[in-house]
Amino acid sequence: MGKSSKASFSSGTVNVNGQTKASTYKRGKNVVTDYYMSPDEKRAYEYAQKSFADNLPQLNVFDENTQKNLQNQLNAYTAQGQKAINNMYKPMLENLKTDIASRFGNFDNSVFMDNLNNIESKRSDSMSTLAEGIMAKQSELVNDELSRRYNYMNFLQDIQNQANSNIFNFGGMSQANSSAGTSFSNANTSRKSTDYMDEILRAASIASAFM
Numbered sequence: 703m704g705k706s707s708k709a710s711f712s713s714g715t716v717n718v719n720g721q722t723k724a725s726t727y728k729r730g731k732n733v734v735t736d737y738y739m740s741p742d743e744k745r746a747y748e749y750a751q752k753s754f755a756d757n758l759p760q761l762n763v764f765d766e767n768t769q770k771n772l773q774n775q776l777n778a779y780t781a782q783g784q785k786a787i788n789n790m791y792k793p794m795l796e797n798l799k800t801d802i803a804s805r806f807g808n809f810d811n812s813v814f815m816d817n818l819n820n821i822e823s824k825r826s827d828s829m830s831t832l833a834e835g836i837m838a839k840q841s842e843l844v845n846d847e848l849s850r851r852y853n854y855m856n857f858l859q860d861i862q863n864q865a866n867s868n869i870f871n872f873g874g875m876s877q878a879n880s881s882a883g884t885s886f887s888n889a890n891t892s893r894k895s896t897d898y899m900d901e902i903l904r905a906a907s908i909a910s911a912f913m
Contacts, residue, residue, distance in 0.1 A: 713726060714879030716876045735873045739865070772840075776840055780836055783835060
């Protein structure tokens with residue numbers, strides 16, 4: 703009666719600094735690979751998942767406090783621009799009045815009106831430029847807020863991606879170790895089976911020589 707050999711399965715593990723990070727083993731008819739997070743890694747992964755899910759519905763929604771904060775910044779920018787314009791043109795008007803009064807004694811003359819219109823035209827241009835700047839500033843503030851939020855979401859996504867990458871890489875190494883162990887074990891079993899059959903054939907050959 704011949705001696706049969708049966709293919710075996712070898713589990714595989716990956717250890718890092720004394721800690722098992724991944725293992726591949728057989729559960730019933732299934733081959734299972736587990737990845738073991740450290741407590742800190744697990745806490746970071748769960749935080750990233752929860753924070754991402756909590757922030758996603760409100761990602762592009764500005765609540766009352768956010769709107770108020772943005773408006774306050776826009777008001778400050780507007781006030782600063784208006785102050786700069788007043789600081790520039792108010793002295794020009796005062797100097798014009800003083801000059802015209804000293805030269806003509808009144809403001810009812812073409813020299814005063816021409817100079818006044820010139821100053822007012824320049825101030826009007828400055829106010830138009832400020833209005834355009836205010837619109838641009840408003841867009842900038844909105845975009846900065848959205849950029850900050852998206853950067854935070856990307857940060858949370860990176861944490862999850864890194865964990866998933868660790869799972870994939872360590873799991874793959876564990877599976878590779880299992881496959882290598884299984885191949886080695888089966889090759890060794892096959893070699894022993896071959897050696898056993900060779901022994902039987904050798905014994906049979908010797909026995910036939912005496913018949």
